[in-house]
Amino acid sequence: MGTPHPYRRLPPQRFWRNAEREAAAGELDPVTSPPFRIGPGDAVATAGSCFAQHIAAHLRAGGFNLLVTETSAEAVEAPFSALYGNIYTARQMLQLVRRALGLWRPKENAWRRPDGRWVDPFRPQLFPAGFDSPQAVHEARLAHLAAVARLLTEARVLVLTLGLTEAWLAPCGAALPVPPGVLGIEEGAGEARFHNFTFEEVAADLAALMEELGEDNPGLRVILTVSPVPLVATYEARHVLESNTLSKAVLRAAADRAARDHAAITYFPSFEMVTSHLAPSDAFAPDRRSVSEAMVGRVMALFGRHFLADASGLAPVLNVPPPPPDITPEQEAAYRARTGILCDEERLDPE
Amino acid sequence: MKISVLFSCQHAMLAHALRALLPGTEVPHFDLSECRSLEAQAAVMPWLLDSDLVVTAGVPPEFGPLHDAALAAQVRALRALPSLSFGGFHPDTIHIHTPDGGTLHGPTGQYHSRLVLGAYLAGMMEGEAELLFNRRVFSRLGYLGAFALESELMTRLYASYGIDLSAALPRWRARGVFMHSVNHPKSHVILDLATLFCRHAGLLPDGGWAEGISVEDNLVNQPDHPVFPPLARELGVEGSVEFHRGGERCAANTLDLRAFIAEEYALFRAQPPEWLRGADRVGDVLALLG
Structure with missing residues (x-):
């Protein structure tokens, strides 16, 4: 007897001819059954590149609990869970989380626009009117970071869309959504340098991000997607098509690495649905860059079919008691000393 | 007698x-x-x-x-x-010792926040210090494991005096937050401790707990810090960010986190930094903040 054909008993989803048949029938479904379902009461936060806005809008329209912890009449109208604007790179997301947890303070504070108004370097286009002063930018940012912290704590699910690998870094290492020069900003802006994140860097940033998120909110599930929207421009000395392919390949590979390494991560293949050979001809708008409304609808219908349910499928978060501590002599001595501290307060006994 | x-x-x-x-x-x-x-x-x-x-x-x-x-x-x-000292509910609370052997008094008496002090020494602005009260930071500083650690330390200490807390501690735990602050137990805890002491001293026969007796709690209006939400969630108790100055429990004697930080910062600015840097494990906060 020979070795059994290893592919013989695999489900149809594993074969291209089946995928081609599904696509021809308009029923392409590349989603592998996710390990959880989101109920209408489960708070879902979204973040990432511009495709994340589509996901947010469809969740809200579908009656699901899109978690929003920050709004402002002064901000551009967009379905952000908090007013961070688009987050294009994994580094940008990691730094946002660390800033919200108080664990990182970039030196970049405020940029002065040519019209004299001040903007937040981390969301420079979100408030079209800008701010009066760097102090006003700082105060708005503190409220914003507190809102992000609440978001990270309250969310049961975070849908994170990876958008770019090409980025501009401030001298302090802060990943910027755009370099200041793009906005005509010179005053108050440090020298930003171009950086194209490698697979290793994106994978490391996602691992670090999961460590931060997991320790802040142990029950959080993350749905990772890669934006199908191509680069609008590349700063690399090559054709934008080549840069786009590399950028998306790096993001896709890093997302796979993250999903393999972290049980809390599930990958949702919206990128594949929109950009593969099997995608419908109307997947993109006439500009061949924006995803068409029809295609967004199909992607989100599949998202709904696989992830959304009438009742939550998310397991309750169980507090695991920490293991019995190993007591050091120093801890014991410090504790004994503490029992000897006397209160100097006014007399406590009315007698 | x-x-x-x-x-x-x-x-x-x-x-x-x-x-x-x-x-x-x-x-x-x-x-x-x-x-x-x-x-x-x-x-x-x-x-x-x-x-x-x-x-x-x-x-x-x-x-x-x-x-x-x-x-x-x-x-x-x-x-x-x-x-009785137990920091399992208030692992962020510290005393700041002064060179004359006393302790520094602030908006909540002798109690200060290690995180706020660390943020001040790290040069963080007051608003930035507010951000630090999250689970991630608590985890890094060992606050989430403080209940288990303090339980073990307290049990060992009393055992060395012949008093076995193994039945008392779960009983206290079942009643929720059993400490007003690190060194101010609630009255039911003191009653149980007194019961154990009397048995050990031969003043009471062996038996159950002293149910039906209540002891006036004269520490209830002393200054205290809240059980912060990230830890409260972990311990299954009600969390808060309201600090009590001491005295009657009313709005005038209550500080929210922002007001507490502002008063702590004002106090710290008036102290020699060397007094502050020696506070218990504030170095851990500085290391975390880089």
Whole structure:
């Protein structure tokens, strides 16, 4: 007897001819059954590149609990869970989380626009009117970071869309959504340098991000997607098509690495649905860059079919008691000393 | 019988508990923090000499004739019982010692926040310090494991005095937050502790807990810090970010996190930094903040 054909008993989803048949029938479904379902009461936060806005809008329209912890009449109208604007790179997301947890303070504070108004370097286009002063930018940012912290704590699910690998870094290492020069900003802006994140860097940033998120909110599930929207421009000395392919390949590979390494991560293949050979001809708008409304609808219908349910499928978060501590002599001595501290307060006994 | 209590700020509650547990017993009680002067020590001494038993919180040598070793030679009987300290609900609360042997007083009396102090020393602005009260930071600083650690430390300490807390601790835990602050237990805790002490001293027979007795809680209006939400969620108790200045529990004596940080920062600005840098494990916060 020979070795059994290893592919013989695999489900149809594993074969291209089946995928081609599904696509021809308009029923392409590349989603592998996710390990959880989101109920209408489960708070879902979204973040990432511009495709994340589509996901947010469809969740809200579908009656699901899109978690929003920050709004402002002064901000551009967009379905952000908090007013961070688009987050294009994994580094940008990691730094946002660390800033919200108080664990990182970039030196970049405020940029002065040519019209004299001040903007937040981390969301420079979100408030079209800008701010009066760097102090006003700082105060708005503190409220914003507190809102992000609440978001990270309250969310049961975070849908994170990876958008770019090409980025501009401030001298302090802060990943910027755009370099200041793009906005005509010179005053108050440090020298930003171009950086194209490698697979290793994106994978490391996602691992670090999961460590931060997991320790802040142990029950959080993350749905990772890669934006199908191509680069609008590349700063690399090559054709934008080549840069786009590399950028998306790096993001896709890093997302796979993250999903393999972290049980809390599930990958949702919206990128594949929109950009593969099997995608419908109307997947993109006439500009061949924006995803068409029809295609967004199909992607989100599949998202709904696989992830959304009438009742939550998310397991309750169980507090695991920490293991019995190993007591050091120093801890014991410090504790004994503490029992000897006397209160100097006014007399406590009315007698 | 007369039992004198020479103890920490828990002296009154302990005395009340002993009176309730041992009807007919006279229990004068003295706050050790008020016995620093020779005059005060001389005033207390006749009461102690006239007692059948003196209970102390372990009086250190700087209290002269009241020091345990000196006192034991003079009184009829002396038993030491550690003052109860438990930081499992308030792992961020610290005392800041001053060079004169005292402690720095701020908006919540002797209690300060390690995180706020660390943020101040790290050069963070007041608003930035607010961000640090999250689970990630608590986890990194060991706050989430503090309950288990403090439980073990407390159990070991009392065991070394012959008092077994193994049944008491789960009983306290079942009643939620059993401490007002790190060194201010709620009255039911002191009542149980007094029960265990009396059994160990042969003043009460073995038996169950003293149900149906309540002891006036005279620490309830002292300053305290809240059980912060990230830890409260972990412990299954109600969390808060309201700090109590002391006195009646009303809005005027309550500080939210922002106001508390502002007053702590104002206090810290007026202190020599070297006083502040030596505070308990503030270096851990500075290391975390880079």
